[in-house]
Amino acid sequence: MALIVQKFGGTSVGSIERIEQVADKVKKFRDQGTDLVVVLSAMSGETNRLIDLAKQITDHPVPRELDVIVSTGEQVTIALLTMALIKRGVPAVSYTGNQVRILTDSAHNKARILQIDDQKIRADLKAGRVVVVAGFQGVDEHGNITTLGRGGSDTTGVALAAALKADECQIYTDVDGVYTTDPRVVPQAQRLEKITFEEMLEMASLGSKVLQIRSVEFAGKYNVPLRVLHSFKEGPGTLITIDEEESMEQPIISGIAFNRDEAKLTIRGVPDTPGVAFKILGPISAANIEVDMIVQNVSHDNTTDFTFTVHRNEYEKAHSVLENTAREIGAREVIGDTNIAKVSIVGVGMRSHAGVASRMFEALAKESINIQMISTSEIKVSVVIEEKYLELAVRALHTAFELDAPARQGE
Amino acid sequence: MALIVQKFGGTSVGSIERIEQVADKVKKFRDQGTDLVVVLSAMSGETNRLIDLAKQITDHPVPRELDVIVSTGEQVTIALLTMALIKRGVPAVSYTGNQVRILTDSAHNKARILQIDDQKIRADLKAGRVVVVAGFQGVDEHGNITTLGRGGSDTTGVALAAALKADECQIYTDVDGVYTTDPRVVPQAQRLEKITFEEMLEMASLGSKVLQIRSVEFAGKYNVPLRVLHSFKEGPGTLITIDEEESMEQPIISGIAFNRDEAKLTIRGVPDTPGVAFKILGPISAANIEVDMIVQNVSHDNTTDFTFTVHRNEYEKAHSVLENTAREIGAREVIGDTNIAKVSIVGVGMRSHAGVASRMFEALAKESINIQMISTSEIKVSVVIEEKYLELAVRALHTAFELDAPARQGE
Numbered sequence: 142m143a144l145i146v147q148k149f150g151g152t153s154v155g156s157i158e159r160i161e162q163v164a165d166k167v168k169k170f171r172d173q174g175t176d177l178v179v180v181l182s183a184m185s186g187e188t189n190r191l192i193d194l195a196k197q198i199t200d201h202p203v204p205r206e207l208d209v210i211v212s213t214g215e216q217v218t219i220a221l222l223t224m225a226l227i228k229r230g231v232p233a234v235s236y237t238g239n240q241v242r243i244l245t246d247s248a249h250n251k252a253r254i255l256q257i258d259d260q261k262i263r264a265d266l267k268a269g270r271v272v273v274v275a276g277f278q279g280v281d282e283h284g285n286i287t288t289l290g291r292g293g294s295d296t297t298g299v300a301l302a303a304a305l306k307a308d309e310c311q312i313y314t315d316v317d318g319v320y321t322t323d324p325r326v327v328p329q330a331q332r333l334e335k336i337t338f339e340e341m342l343e344m345a346s347l348g349s350k351v352l353q354i355r356s357v358e359f360a361g362k363y364n365v366p367l368r369v370l371h372s373f374k375e376g377p378g379t380l381i382t383i384d385e386e387e388s389m390e391q392p393i394i395s396g397i398a399f400n401r402d403e404a405k406l407t408i409r410g411v412p413d414t415p416g417v418a419f420k421i422l423g424p425i426s427a428a429n430i431e432v433d434m435i436v437q438n439v440s441h442d443n444t445t446d447f448t449f450t451v452h453r454n455e456y457e458k459a460h461s462v463l464e465n466t467a468r469e470i471g472a473r474e475v476i477g478d479t480n481i482a483k484v485s486i487v488g489v490g491m492r493s494h495a496g497v498a499s500r501m502f503e504a505l506a507k508e509s510i511n512i513q514m515i516s517t518s519e520i521k522v523s524v525v526i527e528e529k530y531l532e533l534a535v536r537a538l539h540t541a542f543e544l545d546a547p548a549r550q551g552e
Numbered sequence: 553m554a555l556i557v558q559k560f561g562g563t564s565v566g567s568i569e570r571i572e573q574v575a576d577k578v579k580k581f582r583d584q585g586t587d588l589v590v591v592l593s594a595m596s597g598e599t600n601r602l603i604d605l606a607k608q609i610t611d612h613p614v615p616r617e618l619d620v621i622v623s624t625g626e627q628v629t630i631a632l633l634t635m636a637l638i639k640r641g642v643p644a645v646s647y648t649g650n651q652v653r654i655l656t657d658s659a660h661n662k663a664r665i666l667q668i669d670d671q672k673i674r675a676d677l678k679a680g681r682v683v684v685v686a687g688f689q690g691v692d693e694h695g696n697i698t699t700l701g702r703g704g705s706d707t708t709g710v711a712l713a714a715a716l717k718a719d720e721c722q723i724y725t726d727v728d729g730v731y732t733t734d735p736r737v738v739p740q741a742q743r744l745e746k747i748t749f750e751e752m753l754e755m756a757s758l759g760s761k762v763l764q765i766r767s768v769e770f771a772g773k774y775n776v777p778l779r780v781l782h783s784f785k786e787g788p789g790t791l792i793t794i795d796e797e798e799s800m801e802q803p804i805i806s807g808i809a810f811n812r813d814e815a816k817l818t819i820r821g822v823p824d825t826p827g828v829a830f831k832i833l834g835p836i837s838a839a840n841i842e843v844d845m846i847v848q849n850v851s852h853d854n855t856t857d858f859t860f861t862v863h864r865n866e867y868e869k870a871h872s873v874l875e876n877t878a879r880e881i882g883a884r885e886v887i888g889d890t891n892i893a894k895v896s897i898v899g900v901g902m903r904s905h906a907g908v909a910s911r912m913f914e915a916l917a918k919e920s921i922n923i924q925m926i927s928t929s930e931i932k933v934s935v936v937i938e939e940k941y942l943e944l945a946v947r948a949l950h951t952a953f954e955l956d957a958p959a960r961q962g963e
Contacts, residue, residue, distance in 0.1 A: 157608040161609070194568065194632060195631070195635060198571070198632055198635045199638075199639045202635050203634070203635055205645075206631040206638075209628075209648070210627070210632065212627075213628055216620055216624050216627075217602065217605065217624055220606070220620035220621040221605060221606065221609055221617075221621065223620075224610050224613050224614055225610070227610075237620070239650065240696075284651050
């Protein structure tokens, strides 16, 4: 019998009506003879309400106690869904993270799963019960309640699927799959039938918010087939799985991601001596500022320009750190720009296809969009452009890589 | 070092402000060098809100799952109070029923405590921490979350005090102690310094709502000194303890309880044969109706009258059961009365004093109050009277037994 782990997020269980709808959906799968483990988040808004209660006591709640409070959110939804299933004649039982025993480390508010005891769940499945598990939470070796941090319910789902060797982990959400790009920007964007873990990771890290990066990493590591589906619409969604050596048939590019959250900083006229990159980025890192893209041009006249991007929220901070550095190392000036956007093409297919980058640059040039920075990885090419050209660039690339044909056949 | 268990009810932790006040109070005790275990209820209204969520799914929630939901109420308050204590520089830690391990039977929604593991709590106390425990909840041998039923937090407090051999279990509530009678009826009613477990049990069962009967039974059984105090007013409250053989100095009567919740049913002209009481009460009990007072007069002409009281909510049901019985056994008629009230005098002192009952009857006669039923126990005399005379009767008895002297000395 097939075993599927289904995870429903906060908006999918955001009201009693929606919980009833989820119960209908689960029953339908169960009636088809599938063994089911269902992982739930808290009702949407509930986690924030609970955190707000704690914040009324103190701006810095003790992490252990904060976990005791926020873990109640999922505890309520699992029992409500279980009741709704039993009402429908579907035998079911709920478990908190502690009851399953989802063992985590003791890093409260951002714990990592160490081990999952599958005994109780297997016994329940064998007895014909649907098992409803609280996402986002676990327990450490001392019996303290822990939480995995925001989005942790996806990770719970994937970890359970891995532990139970489930046939599939289905993540139900408010979109019906992963798209070639954001349909709000490109109406011709298409749902992907399939995408590899690697591609999904790049898409997620580049701003596509469908899945938590951690859960995708986890799924890739344990090779758990992951499927993104819409909670309340029918459809096959998008399957995220390993690259099954079908690269000859795969499209070169799977999707186009973009991100408006970055800002660019350049330190110009840097004396080009060994160790200069560390002298520049060391203080940035010491100030806890994360750096994304880094570009250093070849030098001329023994000086070089050094450019990198940071999150836009940290632009001011990074700018002042860099001013200090410029004085110390005798650089000419620091310039910056917050009106930028990053556009990336992602696809495992580009590994075996030369010329992908140049095709990208050509498409942008045709629209007279100037490229400010370039960064590449094995399955991704990212460029930084002026923000106002973002939508134009995404549409141009979507067309250039033939993503907006009416439907891709044969997949 | 003295060890005290303090229990705060739902209204005492009903808002963030009140939780802060409780934290102030706990800190004050801690600063005096007392070891403290604090037991909390859910914020007032929260348990009802959670039950209401479940009822929106189904009128008959599965008891196991209902416990999973309602137990979250206390889980939130224990963490909030612990945060508030730590903010004040008081080391503290929270535990759910499962974390302590408060082992109960598996009777969901009305579980009974079987055993309490005191290891963790003792270690925390030794390390100087205040231990904050969720009341009302526990865990069965299979790891299922259980709740003790309404008012169960008092029982948790007493059970913890018994397990830890605490010096005292303090129940904080919205009254400043146990009174000789309801001050709303008799303004001269006085707070009792002390009352015995037996007396408290009678007072509670007769309508005084200060403490849950179960917690008093538990405290008496394990001889845990119990003190009722006001959450936010200073004062010694009332100590509930064993009768320390001081009966010569004790007042004869400790208090006067009353109850308007009963109704009276009489079956008249019952053929007086052996087993007739069972024939009458058997069907009542089979209908799950609880009977309080029972009176059967001596017979004349081989028939007798049989009278008993039930909760007013069950009067109609009991009446129709009794009508059937009357037909079957050939009784003359069934009459009933819902306009009654029960007034009781309670005191361990009456054991050694003859004439207590007659003094009661005399006081009522002086006010021309007719007595409809009488029932006595070792430390209590109850009478049923017409409801409209209730306040008059309570005041008359309060005076007759010298309870409204300005202050009783020497206690």
